[in-house]
Amino acid sequence: MLTKFESKSSRAKGIAFHSKRPWILVSLHSSTIQLWDYRMGTLIDRFEEHDGPVRGVDFHKTQPMFVSGGDDYKIKVWSLQTRRSIATLVGHLDYVRTVFFHHEMPWILSSSDDQTIRIWNWQNRSLICTMTGHNHYVMCAQWHPTQDLVVSASLDQSVRVWDISGLRKKHSAPTSMTFEDQMARANANQADMFGNTDAVVKFVLEGHDRGVNWVSFHPTLPLIVSAGDDRLVKLWRMSETKAWEVDTCRGHFQNVSSCLFHPHQDLIISVGEDKTIRVWDLNKRTSVQSFKRENDRFWVIAAHPEINLFAAGHDNGVMVFKLERERPASTVYQNQLFYITKEKHVRMYDFAKNTESPSMLSLKKFGAPWMPPRTLSYNPAERAILVTSAADGGCYELVSLPRDASGAVEPTDTKRGSGNSAIFVARNRFAVFTQSNQQIDIKDLTNSTTKTIKPPTGTTDIYFGGPGCLLLVTPTAVVLYDIQQKKQLAELAVTGVKYVVWSSDGLHAALLSKHNVTIVTKALQQISTLHETIRIKSATWDDAGVLLYSTLNHIKYTLMNGDNGIVRTLEQTVYLVKVKGRSVYCLDRASRPKVLTIDPTEYRFKLALIKRNYDEMLNIIRNSSLVGQSIISYLQKKGYPEIALQFVQDPQTRFELAIECGNLDVAVEMARQLDRPKLWQRLSVEALAHGNHQIVEMTYQKLRNFDKLSFLYLATGDKAKLNRMEKIAEHRGDMTSRFQNALYLGDVENRIEMFKELDLYPLAYMTAKSHGLEEEAASILEASGLAKDQLTLPKLGDPIAIPQASVMTHSANWPVKSTSSTAFEKVLLGQEGDGDELATANGYDEADLLEPDTTGLNGDGLEETEEDGDAEGWDMGDDVEAEAESDFVNVEAADAGAGSSEADMWARNSPIAADHVAAGSYETAMQLLNRQVGAVNFKPIQWRFEEIYQASRTFLPANPGLQPLVNFVRRTVSETNTRKVLPLIPRDLESILATELVAGKAQMRTNKLEDGVKSFKKILHLLLVNAVSSPTEVNEAKKLLYTAAQYTVGMSLELERRKLINNSVDISTFSEDIKKRALELSAYFTIPEMDPQHVTLALFSAMNFAHKNKQLSSALSFANSLIEKGTNAKFKENARKIKAICERNPNDVIEIEFDQFAEFDICAASYTPIYGGSPSASCPYDGSKYHSKYKGTVCKVCEVAQIGAPASGLRLFV
Amino acid sequence: MDPYSAEGELVNIHSAFHQGQFQKVIDFDTSSFSSENELPARILKLRARLAVCEYSEVASKLKGDTSSPDIIAASILAEYLKAPSEDSKAVAKAQSLAAKEGDNLNVQLLCGSVLAHSGAVEEALALLAKHQGSLDAVALIVQIHLQQNRLDLASKEAVNARKWAQDSLLVNIIESWVGMREGGDKYQAAYYVFEELAQATATQSVQSLLGQAIAELHLGRLPEAEAAFEQALQLEPENGDVLANLIVLNTILGKDTTDAKSSLERIKADHMLLVDFTEKRSEFDKACDKYSPKFEA
Structure with missing residues (x-):
């Protein structure tokens, strides 16, 4: 039992749950009615209008009101909105015991000590029915949840079932009714002794030996449960016509006060004055659970109509509780979720396919019935699960999962034991913690203890702590414990940790307690912690290192730095198990997997910001509507004004941000737009701080701040500007300013002039005098009409020179740290160009790549498989022998000497040359190649031999002091039969297609023919010594082989041509022979079978070459072919032009040996045509054709095989 | 009590040795060990020093120390590893010591190593078979x-x-x-063992990481293997075995291995991979000689 809420008060007599809100009404013996929020644990309101104890309360199912009945004989109806009593129903003549609203009619049912049950209409506040018949206090009366029935319990020892259909008919909306109908209705119900047909007794259930305190209907079945002072709980069943006692639940040893059916499960719950809550199995009528309170007698019990909650009222208040944990036991391994359903079946959910497996196991017999397993731990190596249950003081069971989910089978081979927690700590070890004796046992898979650990005292739970470690949870701390070294590695003070969730990379863990999430590293260093006011239920890690957690009503996220926020709200509590992209996978309380969609943009953005992953940020900004005021203020708050700047349009905000991040250029731009003095003012201060006096100057000008401007010019030594300032001052007629400027300029005459203008002759005189301008002084004296001796002068010192700026900085700014564009800005700017380039490049490559993939199957495949079948038949026979032999080998035969290595097996198992190479048997490999493709020259493929050999062996250091153990790398990874193992051959077909072929074709396109020839020859060599994985691939390989040979020939002869004429276009200077040959070669280049776009290239170059050299007939034919087959519109356009020109005079200057209409091959050695019918030889490997005179020499194309040698064909597949 | 049992003094140092944490063995504080465990612990430390290639240091330190056959055996192994060859004097010494003190476990182990390394496999097996x-x-x-x-x-x-x-x-x-x-499922099992050792900080070593990486390579999980090799290289950038296996991986991946090979040659010129490679090269040439390709002039 899990207590969720407890209140302290006087005796609680009546309880009601609100169906939607987390509210509970409690009526007390002290005349008060309390309204509690049991989730937050707060008292919402008190209602105190009753006089004396209040025994019954009920919420209305849909309307904001409730009803109460008390010992003042009154029934009161209350409004939840005004929190006032809105009606008082008077009529009972003694204590009112219970009151209930009808689920659809505006009725209230009340039972009273006056021996009556009454039905009231709360809308018109009238009594509509009085049911009499009990001859003692009626303790309880309840509506049937669906039918027109009422059940009542009385101290007269009987339970009565009443039929109220008459009442219902009477109060239904009046319909037109014939007289007959009315008569029929009047007679249908047998009138009771008072002639009352509205409510009649249907059944009287007698069986209790003492008074009956409580009775309730089953929510769906025709069952009734009653509880009485005879300490019994009785179960009754009824049909249309009768009702009978089914069974009795014995166990209470004092009066039973209240009882009810579990709303969803086959359980009965009863409470009594023996201070116990008891849970009974409805089907077996056996006790399932009981809970005892020390001092408080229980008076009443109520069930929440929807969720799995109960409330019981006792002598000192109320308790709200759950019978069992609703957290489904589950565990995630890679893409699989293993969980236990409500039926205790083990199931698997596949995140990749989003499918739920059928049940794999049934754990019906595990733990106690009605008690779901608590935890589940999965071991992928053994495919086993470890389940724990709280039953019997804690027990665990180790079960291996079946290979295929075939239904809820009972597990066959189980290991079990007792303990509170059990988790896998390694592939073949699990830890079992027993709280009672504070001991952790490390056990192996046979369930025998291999090690025992004494955890720190007060340990309450254990969790996986990373490889070889455990996290021990105590009420105040978490301890990281190394199992092997048996010591504490770290300890962290965190209180009340209940769950531990590891990130998928195993580097971080989240410690969840009721209201806190603490994120720690794997070394138990705290990274961040956060507090939630509402209960935290579960958490899971995003792959990027964001923790998502669920509270009772939200899914939230937290980043490592403690930033958190709400992702979405929840309608019902769920337990998160995994996040993948926009999907959150979770289990609900019914243990069903659910997928919720979330918008991860916000936390991804914040994460990208922290990691300074600007590409990602940009991507998010582009693809979502994230940017808003909130994100800007977030960026600003977090100290990223420069990034925020990128998103803002509003000039005012932009200005603020620019000032903040010191981006003066932007600030100036924005200030110009806005042009407000205040902004200029701020800009000037900021620019001055930067030493950017050009901007300062500009702002001062804008602000017309002349004084400061002058001073700035003085400071920067800008004499010319100072002079201008003086002019301006004169123009403005501002004497002070003029004087100041003159002072700055050291312009004495001007100053004297000014004093004279202002009639300040003494000052003028003094100025002149002090600067040694005697003449001037004399003239002033004269002008003022004074004589020299009339004046008393103070002693004069030397005139002070005006300090000058030592460095003339006005021409340029102070060297300011350049406002380098941030990485983010760079990304912003650079993005587009790069992206486009990439896209085009990709476009080409993909187009080329696609070709080889589209090759279909052909008949050859069939042959191969048949061969295989035969071979397998033989192998089978050998296997049997081998096994028989090995049985006789025993350890004593150790002196039998060395055996044959796996490499030898490879050579034995395979007819493929590559496998022999890997085996190190070069000689046989060469033999094979010689037989299969007539290979004679092995030098060009030496590198390939070495590559394969080198990739076939690994070196595992074993005992120090000895050579490392050589192990053999297989391509048949899952094969263990030594007759079938084969070596890994590096560079499979797929990688050749993806690398060399793509490179070769790109080189063709980009006209790097030397490299192209190398690439295609490399393909030929790679394929020659190789192995493929299927007959289909054999065909693909052969096709590739042909392609490579064709390209090699084509490119080689084009290279030959270029060599011949030194790459020039104009060949008029060459001899006739060379001219002819060059023209021929250029024509032959169009013959090899290349991709259409490459043939187009060849045709185009041949056409141009012919056209330039006046071979108009040839050019015409190439142009025609180009128009017909070409893939390039521009080329075609050209071709049409040339065609038009050539058609006027289709003649060749030089006769060349090229008949465009004849079928012929090109000799790969002489680059001359071999017409059909003339003798020729071909390379047994790549199939290139030669004139018969080359027979016996090494092929020019592959450089390995001997032309015309007898060959059986290359084997690539076993 | 068995000193190697779970509660014994030697268990941790012994485990460390076999997990390849040789430095941990060398630094192990054995001062509190009881007297009968002192010698085995010392031998373990010597073996660890040999494992990290301190051959000459060990050899010179033990020179002339004949206090026990165990020590003599250790010095023989050190001497042998300094210059391993079949006709090394150490082999003869090992043979004679093995004949004399064949029941001593450390003699079995150390001389057995010498014999096995020098190719006297049968003798080594016969000696080791005496273990109890x-x-x-x-x-x-x-x-x-x-x-x-x-x-x-x-x-x-x-x-x-x-x-x-x-x-x-x-x-x-x-x-x-x-x-x-x-092979087959056993690759995975081996992988689990190595991975368990390699991924727990307390037991991590180049040797176990290498084991993990090789197992992954054999399982065909090349990117994972590459990551494990990286991890091993971070622990010890100049480990011959790591480099050799990395060359294998890169060959499989089709990457260029010349650089790696030259650095391996620098670190450990006598590594099996290189020895084997040269051997095979001459074999290739020999095999080539059987064919006489004719080239068109």
Whole structure:
């Protein structure tokens, strides 16, 4: 039992749950009615209008009101909105015991000590029915949840079932009714002794030996449960016509006060004055659970109509509780979720396919019935699960999962034991913690203890702590414990940790307690912690290192730095198990997997910001509507004004941000737009701080701040500007300013002039005098009409020179740290160009790549498989022998000497040359190649031999002091039969297609023919010594082989041509022979079978070459072919032009040996045509054709095989 | 009490040795060990120093020390490893010591190593067969069998060891060696053993990381193997075995290996990979000679 809420008060007599809100009404013996929020644990309101104890309360199912009945004989109806009593129903003549609203009619049912049950209409506040018949206090009366029935319990020892259909008919909306109908209705119900047909007794259930305190209907079945002072709980069943006692639940040893059916499960719950809550199995009528309170007698019990909650009222208040944990036991391994359903079946959910497996196991017999397993731990190596249950003081069971989910089978081979927690700590070890004796046992898979650990005292739970470690949870701390070294590695003070969730990379863990999430590293260093006011239920890690957690009503996220926020709200509590992209996978309380969609943009953005992953940020900004005021203020708050700047349009905000991040250029731009003095003012201060006096100057000008401007010019030594300032001052007629400027300029005459203008002759005189301008002084004296001796002068010192700026900085700014564009800005700017380039490049490559993939199957495949079948038949026979032999080998035969290595097996198992190479048997490999493709020259493929050999062996250091153990790398990874193992051959077909072929074709396109020839020859060599994985691939390989040979020939002869004429276009200077040959070669280049776009290239170059050299007939034919087959519109356009020109005079200057209409091959050695019918030889490997005179020499194309040698064909597949 | 049992003094140093944490062994504080465990601990430390190639240091330190056959055996091994060859004087010394003190476990292990390394496999096996319930000896025997390609015998030894030593660390490691030859599901099992050692900070070592990486390579999980090699290289950038195996991986991935090869040549010129490579090259040339290609002039 899990207590969720407890209140302290006087005796609680009546309880009601609100169906939607987390509210509970409690009526007390002290005349008060309390309204509690049991989730937050707060008292919402008190209602105190009753006089004396209040025994019954009920919420209305849909309307904001409730009803109460008390010992003042009154029934009161209350409004939840005004929190006032809105009606008082008077009529009972003694204590009112219970009151209930009808689920659809505006009725209230009340039972009273006056021996009556009454039905009231709360809308018109009238009594509509009085049911009499009990001859003692009626303790309880309840509506049937669906039918027109009422059940009542009385101290007269009987339970009565009443039929109220008459009442219902009477109060239904009046319909037109014939007289007959009315008569029929009047007679249908047998009138009771008072002639009352509205409510009649249907059944009287007698069986209790003492008074009956409580009775309730089953929510769906025709069952009734009653509880009485005879300490019994009785179960009754009824049909249309009768009702009978089914069974009795014995166990209470004092009066039973209240009882009810579990709303969803086959359980009965009863409470009594023996201070116990008891849970009974409805089907077996056996006790399932009981809970005892020390001092408080229980008076009443109520069930929440929807969720799995109960409330019981006792002598000192109320308790709200759950019978069992609703957290489904589950565990995630890679893409699989293993969980236990409500039926205790083990199931698997596949995140990749989003499918739920059928049940794999049934754990019906595990733990106690009605008690779901608590935890589940999965071991992928053994495919086993470890389940724990709280039953019997804690027990665990180790079960291996079946290979295929075939239904809820009972597990066959189980290991079990007792303990509170059990988790896998390694592939073949699990830890079992027993709280009672504070001991952790490390056990192996046979369930025998291999090690025992004494955890720190007060340990309450254990969790996986990373490889070889455990996290021990105590009420105040978490301890990281190394199992092997048996010591504490770290300890962290965190209180009340209940769950531990590891990130998928195993580097971080989240410690969840009721209201806190603490994120720690794997070394138990705290990274961040956060507090939630509402209960935290579960958490899971995003792959990027964001923790998502669920509270009772939200899914939230937290980043490592403690930033958190709400992702979405929840309608019902769920337990998160995994996040993948926009999907959150979770289990609900019914243990069903659910997928919720979330918008991860916000936390991804914040994460990208922290990691300074600007590409990602940009991507998010582009693809979502994230940017808003909130994100800007977030960026600003977090100290990223420069990034925020990128998103803002509003000039005012932009200005603020620019000032903040010191981006003066932007600030100036924005200030110009806005042009407000205040902004200029701020800009000037900021620019001055930067030493950017050009901007300062500009702002001062804008602000017309002349004084400061002058001073700035003085400071920067800008004499010319100072002079201008003086002019301006004169123009403005501002004497002070003029004087100041003159002072700055050291312009004495001007100053004297000014004093004279202002009639300040003494000052003028003094100025002149002090600067040694005697003449001037004399003239002033004269002008003022004074004589020299009339004046008393103070002693004069030397005139002070005006300090000058030592460095003339006005021409340029102070060297300011350049406002380098941030990485983010760079990304912003650079993005587009790069992206486009990439896209085009990709476009080409993909187009080329696609070709080889589209090759279909052909008949050859069939042959191969048949061969295989035969071979397998033989192998089978050998296997049997081998096994028989090995049985006789025993350890004593150790002196039998060395055996044959796996490499030898490879050579034995395979007819493929590559496998022999890997085996190190070069000689046989060469033999094979010689037989299969007539290979004679092995030098060009030496590198390939070495590559394969080198990739076939690994070196595992074993005992120090000895050579490392050589192990053999297989391509048949899952094969263990030594007759079938084969070596890994590096560079499979797929990688050749993806690398060399793509490179070769790109080189063709980009006209790097030397490299192209190398690439295609490399393909030929790679394929020659190789192995493929299927007959289909054999065909693909052969096709590739042909392609490579064709390209090699084509490119080689084009290279030959270029060599011949030194790459020039104009060949008029060459001899006739060379001219002819060059023209021929250029024509032959169009013959090899290349991709259409490459043939187009060849045709185009041949056409141009012919056209330039006046071979108009040839050019015409190439142009025609180009128009017909070409893939390039521009080329075609050209071709049409040339065609038009050539058609006027289709003649060749030089006769060349090229008949465009004849079928012929090109000799790969002489680059001359071999017409059909003339003798020729071909390379047994790549199939290139030669004139018969080359027979016996090494092929020019592959450089390995001997032309015309007898060959059986290359084997690539076993 | 068995000093190697779970509660014994030697268990941690012994485990560390077999997990390849040689530095940890060398630094191990053995001052509190009881007197009868002092010598085995010292030998373990010497073996660890040999494992990190301090051959000359060990040899000179032990020179003339004849206090016990164990020490003599250690000095023989040091002398041998300094210049391993079949006709080294150390081999003869080992043979004579083995004849005299054949019942001493450390003599078995150390001289057995010398003999096995020098190619006197039968003698080594005969010497090691005298062991009485020593997993170290079993480990050597298994390795010798594997080097002889007697997988059947090796796996029998491993199965036997499992019977009496249950689930000790070394048994797991031995099984992994055997498993790496058997292949199939055993690759995965071996991977688990190595990974378990390699990924726990307390037991991590280049050797276990390398084991993990090789197992992954054999399982065809190349990117994972590459990551494990990286991890190993971070721990010890100049480890010959790591480099050699990395060359193998890169070859499989089709990457260029010339740089790696030249650095391997610098670090450990006598590594099997390089020796083998040169050998094979001459074999290739020999095989080529059988064919006389004719080129068109």
